[in-house]
Amino acid sequence: MNPGPSDNPAVTDLLGLLAYAELGSFFRLADDAALAPTLRDKGRLASLAAEEESRYERLRERLLERGTDPEEAMAPFVAPLDAWHARTEPQSWVESLVKTYVGDGIAGDFYRKVAELADAGTSELVEAVLVEEGRGALISEVVRAAVEEDPALAGRLSLWARRLVGEALSQAQQVAMARPRLAALLAEGRADDDAGGSAEDGAGIGDLASVTRLFGSIADRHAERLEAMGLSD
Structure with missing residues (x-):
């Protein structure tokens, strides 16, 4: 019998x-706050960092409620997320802010879409x-x-965002690839929309294709973020 939405191990993966x-967002915003050129910006970014820490605690508590060790749930994602940050090391304070808004925003859109396939409590x-x-x-x-x-700066930051x-x-x-059951959840959720779509054992081609198509569907929000910063794609 397949697990219900409330005890689906893919939901544990999503939360982890x-x-x-x-x-990671907490630490980066704290660093950005320290490097901010004005006291006003230091204070505002420090407040954002505090909000990120509070959100982390909420997720950690939810994992504990599910009977899951939070550190164990996060462990499979340390390597791929750390690799992402290593590949996208900003060269300036402003680039770091663009990365927080664009990079974390795109990732957030992805997490949000996957969460729609989980139970209502997790989605909320x-x-x-x-x-x-x-x-x-x-x-x-x-x-x-x-x-x-x-x-x-506009041209350089636009290229950076791209x-x-x-x-x-x-x-x-x-x-x-690191956590194929998470990708399989996404593939199952899109099966009705994609002809021939199906979940596969492991991170199969169908699962990775679903991830790629999902990113294509959230391009509009990326354009909105660029426009808000005065940049163009």
Whole structure:
């Protein structure tokens, strides 16, 4: 018998993946706060970092409620997410902010779509954790101001954002290979929409194709983020 939505091991994977992602976001925003050029920006970014830590704690508590050790749930995703961050090391403070908004935003869109296939409680928690209005508004304001002060930044940051999208897709594929049951959940959810779509044992071609198509479906939000920062694709 297949597990129900509330005890599906793929849901544990999703929560573990998101928990580690939020923990990483906390540390990066804390670093960005320390490097911010003004006290105002330091304070605002520090507040965002505190919000990320709070979201991590909510996910950790949910894993404990499911009878899962949070560290064990996060462990399979340490290598692929750390590799993503190593490949996308920012060269400046502003690039770091763009990465937080674009890179984490694209990943968040992916997590949100996968969560729609989980139980209602998990879906609601993930939606709450991934709210980005405050973070997006702040980063957009700071990046737009930087571009207005130095228009030459616009082209470089636009190229950087484009690279982040490609790396985000690569990251998702690595996650699918690291934890195939998570990719299989996505493939099952899309089976009705994709002719011949089916879940496979392991991270099969069908599962990875579902990940690729999903990223294609969230391109509109990426364009909105670029526009908010005064950049173009």
